[in-house]
Amino acid sequence: MPVDTNSANRTDASQTLNGLETLLRHEGSAPRYTSYPPANFFTEDPTAIATDLIQASNMADSRALSLYFHIPFCPRRCLFCGCHTEVGRSGAFINAYMETISLEFDLLAKQIDRTRPVAQIHFGGGTPNAVPLHYLGELIAKIRETFRVEPDAEIALECDPGLVLRPQLEQLRTVGFNRVSFGIQDVNLKVLEAVNRKSSRLPIPELVGTARDLGFTGINLDLICGLPLQTESSFRESVEAVIAAGPDRISLFPYAHVPWIKGHQTALEALPSPGTVDRLRMALEARDTLQAAGYEAIGMDHYARPGDELSVAKREGTLRRNFQGYAPPRAGQIHALGASAISQLESGYLQNEKDLERYIARVRNGELPLVGGYRMRVEDKAARDVINALLCQGTADVPALIAGYGLSEEWEADYRLGSLERLAPYLADDLVTEHNGVVRVTDAGFPLSRRIAAAFDPLTVSTAASATPRYSKTF
């Protein structure tokens, strides 16, 4: 597929008053599409499909293996948090969990073809750097004993910088990590205090510099746009502060307010927060600032230096969407371990128990602790390809993408017609173009990428009109 590297890289059109008004007219909720279908569809009985899905993953063309470990513990709860995590668990309980996740690995490894190469090992949460780090090292060592880990495999973790000093980074390097992501979120102390988050223990340039000195690559800093007490000028300072630190990647997520799922977020409603227009302006200005500073826009909310693996994948048209956001093609299929973790396989999804006690009990009983799943139909794979192309490259050749799936002419015609009907409001406002089935998100339309992608999602159509909001707003 031809790749337009200039697509979605400028925001000048949308900075005008008309541009903002147009975007606001189309504002609304949409899935983040870190998976297709979104996770609320993973309701099938996993016992009926797990073996098939894991075997199919062994047989898939893309045999590379990614392993994700979910560490659902944090020392304190950030009030904006949308993750599956718990605070206040005892050290003994955390140790029991870490020993259990190792047992789960043993159970899962029996079903995975041992000749598959491991391209990526990722620890997320939660706060992986808040648990005794020897457990992480022991898991990495066990993976190396069990599978062939690629020499250039990415071994990464998400870190709370409020806990990080140089000795911890040294220990993480020693046990095998080579990539790290720090959740900065904001640098304004009042904002951080309002959301119950601590600032980085090290000055951010020193944090990044130390990680780099120790040999970490692909160093990422996260920011969140739309938190209480943020203003355009305070957020500008946060963006400038992370740029000044010189990371390889910067993620700029819109705050996802979903109090119907995460009740603790309700506490933030009492605080003054930037409105929709302010949030949009902040995100657009940040995008321009990041690009002016030499970072390339990767999809909707990630930025990377031109030489970074993500930027290369974007330019080459091989970027992929997954639960970690965006990934290079070598990331492969993800087998996920730990409570609430979701395996993202070629033919479907498998989700683990969310309840920690049940998770531990089931693994110790010798069973994979699955609670939900989804077997991809051919139609889902076709829609997934279109949505991923739009979110990763900003353009999708719809007929070409769905042609290889052997679907009926009738299904293809219905899919294209239905999608075009849903796309019509965006076409009318030049937020997207369509020519002979090739859809391209315009520079003005990129903030609405998720809404535009939803036009090609036949499963969510029926739930979008539900009275209960199910997805976060796009900005």
Ligand code: SF4
């Ligand atoms: S550190 Fe991360 S996972 Fe933990 S509460 Fe804060 S945002 Fe949530």
